[in-house]
Amino acid sequence: MEIKRIYTELKSYKNRDELPAELANLLAIAHQAAENAYAPYSRFKVGAAILLANGKIVIGNNQENAVYPSGLCAERTAAFSASAQFPNIAFKKIAVVAINPEKTQSVPVSPCGSCRQVLLEYEELAKDNIEVILAGEVGEVFVFNRIRDLLPYSFDGSFLPENEI
Numbered sequence: 001m002e003i004k005r006i007y008t009e010l011k012s013y014k015n016r017d018e019l020p021a022e023l024a025n026l027l028a029i030a031h032q033a034a035e036n037a038y039a040p041y042s043r044f045k046v047g048a049a050i051l052l053a054n055g056k057i058v059i060g061n062n063q064e065n066a067v068y069p070s071g072l073c074a075e076r077t078a079a080f081s082a083s084a085q086f087p088n089i090a091f092k093k094i095a096v097v098a099i100n101p102e103k104t105q106s107v108p109v110s111p112c113g114s115c116r117q118v119l120l121e122y123e124e125l126a127k128d129n130i131e132v133i134l135a136g137e138v139g140e141v142f143v144f145n146r147i148r149d150l151l152p153y154s155f156d157g158s159f160l161p162e163n164e165i
């Protein structure tokens, strides 16, 4: 038996002022999207902004429902919208911001497993990394170089049998 370790890394910025301007701009757009989330049940508002290879920015925010599981996270709302509107255009970056109504969110939001899985598929499709910028309303900002770093040892299409098309 041997222990195998999976290595991942992220950059931590003290606050938004330390961020490169392009990332700060995408984060500001995600923050605005979070303000417009439809989250009457959790009251936890999340916004996402995806920068595409064609320069367009597509936003998403969490959309909740009285039937709780029918809602969708901000990241997938943005990703599915981007892929629907701009098929086959690579995602370059995604910024995500969370707003907590009870206490100012100072810890960067952590995307759920399903969103990481969905974003990984788009990263694989484009064969290029998608940079991820994660923030709360204030304070520390995390930047991951790629989705795969958020989802080590992940399942993807390479595990599936070859399709005979």
Ligand code: THU
Binding pocket: 039, 042, 044, 045, 046, 061, 062, 063, 064, 071, 072, 073, 074, 075, 096, 109, 110, 111, 112, 115
């Ligand atoms: N949520 C997101 O939209 N993105 C995340 O990264 C974390 C959680 C949403 C889902 C739900 O509407 C609410 O936040 C509480 O979980």
